Amino acid sequence: MGKVLIIGAGGVGTVVANKVAQNSKIFTDIMLASRTKSKCDAIAADVKKRTGVSIKTAQVDADSVAELTELFKTFKPELVINVALPYQDLSIMDACLECGVNYLDTANYEPLDEAKFEYKWQWAYQDRFKKAGLTAILGCGFDPGVTSVFTAYAAKHHFDEIHYLDIVDCNAGDHGKAFATNFNPEINIREVTQKGKYWENGKWIETEPHEIHKPLNYPGIGPKESYLIYHEELESLVKNLPTLKRARFWMTFGQEYLTHLRVIQNIGMARIDEVEFNGQKIVPIQFLKAVLPNPGDLGENYTGETSIGCRIRGIKDGKERSYYVYNNCSHKAAYEETGAQGVSYTTGVPATIGAMMFFTGAWRKAGVWNVEEFNPDPFMEELNRQGLPWHEIFDGDLEV
Ligand code: NDP
Numbered sequence: 001m002g003k004v005l006i007i008g009a010g011g012v013g014t015v016v017a018n019k020v021a022q023n024s025k026i027f028t029d030i031m032l033a034s035r036t037k038s039k040c041d042a043i044a045a046d047v048k049k050r051t052g053v054s055i056k057t058a059q060v061d062a063d064s065v066a067e068l069t070e071l072f073k074t075f076k077p078e079l080v081i082n083v084a085l086p087y088q089d090l091s092i093m094d095a096c097l098e099c100g101v102n103y104l105d106t107a108n109y110e111p112l113d114e115a116k117f118e119y120k121w122q123w124a125y126q127d128r129f130k131k132a133g134l135t136a137i138l139g140c141g142f143d144p145g146v147t148s149v150f151t152a153y154a155a156k157h158h159f160d161e162i163h164y165l166d167i168v169d170c171n172a173g174d175h176g177k178a179f180a181t182n183f184n185p186e187i188n189i190r191e192v193t194q195k196g197k198y199w200e201n202g203k204w205i206e207t208e209p210h211e212i213h214k215p216l217n218y219p220g221i222g223p224k225e226s227y228l229i230y231h232e233e234l235e236s237l238v239k240n241l242p243t244l245k246r247a248r249f250w251m252t253f254g255q256e257y258l259t260h261l262r263v264i265q266n267i268g269m270a271r272i273d274e275v276e277f278n279g280q281k282i283v284p285i286q287f288l289k290a291v292l293p294n295p296g297d298l299g300e301n302y303t304g305e306t307s308i309g310c311r312i313r314g315i316k317d318g319k320e321r322s323y324y325v326y327n328n329c330s331h332k333a334a335y336e337e338t339g340a341q342g343v344s345y346t347t348g349v350p351a352t353i354g355a356m357m358f359f360t361g362a363w364r365k366a367g368v369w370n371v372e373e374f375n376p377d378p379f380m381e382e383l384n385r386q387g388l389p390w391h392e393i394f395d396g397d398l399e400v
Contacts, residue, residue, distance in 0.1 A: 002027050002028055002359040003028065003029040003079075004031075005033060005071075005080045006030070006033070007034065007080060007084050008034055008083035008085070009032060009036065009040045010034075010039075010183075010184065011183060012344050015340050015349060016083055017030070017032050017044070017055060018047055018050060021053035022053075029056075030053070031056040032055050033058040033060040033071060035084075037058065041057050050338075050339075062084050062091060062092055063088060065094045068094075072098075072099040073099060079355055079358055080102070081105075082103065082105040082106075083351060085184060085186075085187060086107040086108060086187060087111075090109055093122065093125055093129075096136070103136040104358065105139065106144070106145060106347055107187070107232070108121075108138060108144075114272075115191075118235060119138070119232070119235055119370075122136070122368060123368060125368050126367055132366070135363070135364050136369065137357075138236075139370055140353075140371050141351060142350055143169055143233060146308070146388070147167045150309065150310040151241065151310055151372055152376040154325060156377075158321070158323050159315065159316050160316055161243040164313040164400075165311075166247075166248050166249075166311040166400040167231065167234075167249045167308075168226060168250045169251045170218040170224050170306065171306045171342075172221045172307065173302050173303065173341070175298040175301065175341070176301050177298070180293040180295065180298055182341065183347070185288065185292045186285050186286060189285060191231075193265055193270055195208060196209060196211060198248040199246060200246045201246070210258070213228065214399075217399060218252075218326075219326060219328065228250055233249075234248075237370075241372070243314070248400070268284055270285055271284040272284075272285050295343070295344065299339060304331060305331060306329045306343065307326055307328045309326025309390075311323075311398040321395055322397075322398050323392065324392070329388060330342065337387065349386050349387055353386055357374065357382075362375060362378045
């Protein structure tokens with residue numbers, strides 16, 4: 001029924017490859033392509049052992065539209081799951097338009113030379129995808145992704161109007177390393193060192209990085225210091241849910257992590273511009289990535305779990321109500337199932353479910369869409385089946 005091309009063979013690509021193979025009734029022909037083919041081959045061999053399903057592999061530089069179109073013309077995928085880096089979003093979308101291929105990703109476009117993510121570049125493709133009759137599904141990981149589907153589900157079933165949204169993201173795992181990031185270090189460090197930003201009463205309010213913080217209690221985990229940061233789904237959610245009076249995003253960080261981050265910034269290792277080194281130009285943050293632990297390799301001794309959810313207040317039948325919907329994911333269980341840790345798992349599983357939604361026709365409409373613009377119900381059902389079960393608390397204390 002479905003011919004799918006996965007681009008990117010990192011932690012998230014590993015999970016997507018495993019999950020599409022587990023659902024081989026829907027994904028009947030699978031290819032994994034990335035910059036380094038040997039990584040695709042290693043993942044394909046592992047997936048074959050775990051599931052018995054064969055995956056084709058290929059080398060591609062996804063910054064090159066010409067290389068992408070050549071690959072698309074040979075393999076002829078119906079859908080591309082882009083789990084390379086945000087820098088490649090636009091070149092992959094261009095190639096999709098050229099070859100008539102549908103598109104899904106988990107992170108919005110970021111220019112390489114500016115640590116600034118926003119949807120304007122990808123939303124600008126709306127007319128071209130519409131005209132071509134192609135579907136583009138944006139931001140289909142956990143956050144963005146599941147958090148936006150959780151919000152759409154709450155709006156559909158539990159509220160007449162949503163007024164306050166707080167997305168809370170806790171990683172209470174321990175990988176045993178002094179410092180490591182849970183997904184691509186370059187993207188992660190660019191994201192968490194930015195200024196904070198949230199939506200209130202029709203406008204964006206900016207804060208200094210990590211200026212606002214407080215302990216929040218996470219189910220099954222307990223209290224963790226949580227920091228207000230800007231996160232990309234806020235941009236589309238405030239547009240698509242105009243009743244929102246306030247929308248914020250909180251993420252937990254340990255003291256050790258923050259101390260390392262401060263040192264990295266203070267000594268210039270988070271810089272994204274080129275510097276001269278021994279007659280060669282290098283970008284410090286890219287060099288840093290080369291010496292940090294590979295997020296894809298953190299899984300083996302990773303203990304603890306993640307807890308990500310939405311805390312929502314609003315009105316139902318004239319009365320105020322609160323609602324908390326969340327998933328907890330064990331790093332160990334994720335590793336045993338796919339060979340990757342929980343953060344890669346919580347991103348790769350929703351990307352696979354989004355692709356299932358496309359192939360089954362539930363999420364198929366010409367144009368460029370954020371996930372909250374689709375029917376949340378079939379996606380929510382599939383989360384329970386595919387390893388990310390969710391739980392609800394009605395009218396509890398949201399703490400926010
Ligand atoms: P990794 O760095 O582990 O993997 C990225 C992969 O993309 C690598 O295999 C890399 O190749 C490949 N790649 C990079 N550049 C190119 C290129 N020009 N052409 C082809 N392949 C390329 O990252 P993760 O797996 O941790 O993350 C993948 C994506 O998921 C990122 O965009 C990240 O932002 C997103 N993400 C989204 C989350 C969400 O909840 N929405 C959460 C976590 C991550 P090579 O191996 O050669 O370096």
